[in-house]
Structures are given as C-alpha cells and as structure tokens.
Amino acid sequence: ELPMTVRTLSEAMGRPANQIIGTLMKQGVMVRINDALTEELALEVAMELGVELEIKRERDLEDELAAMLSDEYDEGAELEPRPCIVTILGHVDHGKTTMVDKLRSASVAAGEAGGITQHIAAYQVDHGDHRITFVDTPGHAAFGEMRARGANVTDIVVLVVAADDGVMPQTEECISHAKAAGVPIIVALNKMDLEGIDDQKILQQLATRELLPSEWGGDTEVIRTSGETGAGLDELLDTINITSELQELQTNPDRDAVGVCLEAFRDEGRGVISWLIVQKGTLEVGDVILCGSAHGRIRSMFDEHDNEIEAAGPSTPVKVTGLDKVPETGSHFFVLDEIEEAREVAEKRGHTGRSAYLAATARRPQTLEDILD
Ligand code: GDP
Ligand code: MG
Secondary structure, three states, X not given: OOOOEHHHHHHHHOOOHHHHHHHHHHOOOOOOOOOEOOHHHHHHHHHHOOOOOOOOOOOOHHHHHHHHHOHHHHOOOOOXXXXXXXXXXXXXXXXHHHHHHHHHHHHHHHOXXXXXXXXXXXXXXXXXXXXXXXXXXXXXXXXXXXXXXXXOOOOEEEEEEEOOOOOOHHHHHHHHHHHHHOOOEEEEEEOOOOOOOOHHHHHHHHHOXXXXXXXXXXXXXXXXXXXXXXXOHHHHHHHHHHHHHHHOOEEOOOOEOEEXXXXXXXXXXXXXXXXXXXXXXXXXXXXXXXXXXXXXXXXXXXXXXXXEEOEEOOOOEEEEEEEOOXXXXXXXXXXXXXXXXXXXXXXXHHHHHHHHHHHHHHHOOOOHHHHHO
8 A cells, every 4th residue: 555645645736745845844744755644634735725635545355355245235136045054063973974975865866867976065955945055064173163264154053963872072062163153953863763762861961951852842953863764854854944944044146256165175187176155146157256365267167966057146055166276264255356356365365374364354244233343
C-alpha cells in the first residue's frame, strides 16, 4: 500500500507542493515534499485550499473474500434447497468405514458401475426425495481442525456407537465437537446384529452425556443399525432427511462459488488434485479459484465416481485439477474474476505463513451473531 505524500497530494489536487507545505505550516505541521501524510491531514489541507478531495483506499481483497461467505452477500437472491451435508463420526472400530461402504455400494449399484476402488473424501446418496452428501473426514481430529479454520461444512453428525462397546473416549470427543459446532447429532447404535447386546445400558450412557434418547422423551434420535447386514440404514437415512428438513437448508446456486477443500494431494500425472465441497454458488470448469494459499484455473472436474463434469452446485463434492500447489485441508475456496487477484492473495498468504493465515481465517465472521458481536 503506497502512502500518500505531499508530492502525490499536490499532483492529485493540481496545486503546487509549496502551497500544501505552507498550509500545513500554518497549522504547525512541518513537512517536506516526500513526507507521508495522514488521510486526515490531506483532507484538512484540501478543505483549506477549497479543493474537493476523494480518497480511494486500495481494495482489501481479504475483506471482499470474507464478505463472499456472509449471508448478506446473498441478500435479495433467490435461494434454493440444497442437499444436507452429513459427517459420520465415532470411536475407532465402531463401524464407520463398514457403514460408509454399505451406504456407498447401495448408491453405486443404483448408479454407475465402478464400485469402491479408491479413497473418496465425500459422496452423495439419494434417498426418498432427497440427496444427502456424506463427508468422509478421517475422524474427529480433522473435524475439529476444520472448525478451527472456520470451515464448518457439516449440517448433521451421525455418531456411530458400537452396541457391544458403548460410549468410549473418542465418542465423547465427537460429542463435544458436534456440540461446539452446534450441529444436531443422530446416534447410530451399531453392530446390533451381535448376540447379547444390552442396548438399554448404552441409552443410559448417552443420556448422561446430554443425548437423551427420543424413546426416553429426549430429542436425540437413536437408530439401531448394522453396517454389516445393512439393517437400520434405511431408517438412518429417513431420520437424516427428517432432521435436515427441519433445518430448511437453502442457498444461492447462482453466484460465484465458495466452499471448502476437504483434502488435496499431488498426483504424478495430473498435478494437484483437490477434493472441494461447494457451499454456495456453482463451480465451473474454467473458473479462477483461490484456495488457502493456492490458486489457479479449474482445468478439469470429476464427481466421486470419476465421471468428468462441467459444473457443480451447492453441497456437491468434486475433485478438481488446476491449482498451482496443494491447498491446506479445511481452507475455504473462492471463485474470483481475475487470475491476478487470486495470485495476489495467494502470494500474500504464502508469505505471511500458515499461522498468520489460520489466525485470519479463524477471525472471519461466520454467522450474523459473530458479525454483531
Ligand atoms: P471404524 O474404525 O469405525 O471405521 O470401524 P470399521 O468399519 O473398520 O469396523 C471395525 C470392525 O468392526 C471390523 O472388523 C468390522 O467388520 C466390524 N463391524 C463393523 N460394523 C459391524 C456391524 O454392524 N456388525 C458387526 N458384527 N461387526 C461390524
Ligand atoms: Mg474406519
């Protein structure tokens, strides 16, 4: 940012520098031609000399980016329903991966061939009239890290609790994370196919963690499931739909996209591959994006089945190529008009380093309450 000097002010006002220096001297301010002036002083001089002066500030791109995330940005826009984004959390070995595979294989079988051959960061399942997006974060630590970066992509947490094991330390951590995020929790009481399960004992454990089951008069839905046999998964999906309907999730699909990077890595052949989830707007091939301290133009886009696609709307997870480097997991992405803008911010962020960038994103207002605070 260039400071205003006596010289630049003189050029801007079309008055000799000596006049400015003289005016300031009368007010007891001694300056030379190359000295910097505050905005206040410059305006005083202009008034004294009868010149109308308008000071334009350099655009603060970070402020503009933060604004793109705010609800105010979409004021007056036509909002449309969007798929609910669900994260499955739970203690290790309680059956998350098995459940995800079951949910996916049902949807893969219904859709294209391919099967579950590769790691996916997120995928979508159609159930009833709804499409549900599942984010497969590797555990509650990643969930917490994303939150720390101000990237709250989850609308509902499914908490998997193995019925033979009950509430365990990581279960409790997941509960705290979900509560801190203000996200409703649906409990999947899992491995119900096992013999000799005492489900009442688990309900008791949940009740003492402020998750009073609905069958006991509370408002936590507890669904008995088996990832192994698939029992209860339909009911789980029904419950997700009912819960998300209450949330009335909607957003503006007709705008420059913003969202979050779920994962990214460098591929030998294709360069940087980034799993993004669109939160607002529609992401298109050819778009200029900024993501953390990475930037670029989207060269190609794929869905979770590796089908090449041209555009992705709200709550859609996609794999994209075209970023210049691997973006930070959990960082927001933004579609910008000019590649120069994206490069400028990316470079600034790259220089200030990771910790400063984290601090900046953590400070970003996320909700109206935050802005009013
Ligand atoms: P994760 O660590 O939460 O992802 O758990 P996994 O899905 O890897 O499952 C851990 C173990 O529990 C594996 O040996 C699974 O076969 C088994 N398992 C998972 N779900 C069920 C279930 O519903 N019933 C039974 N009996 N075993 C299950
Ligand atoms: Mg697993």
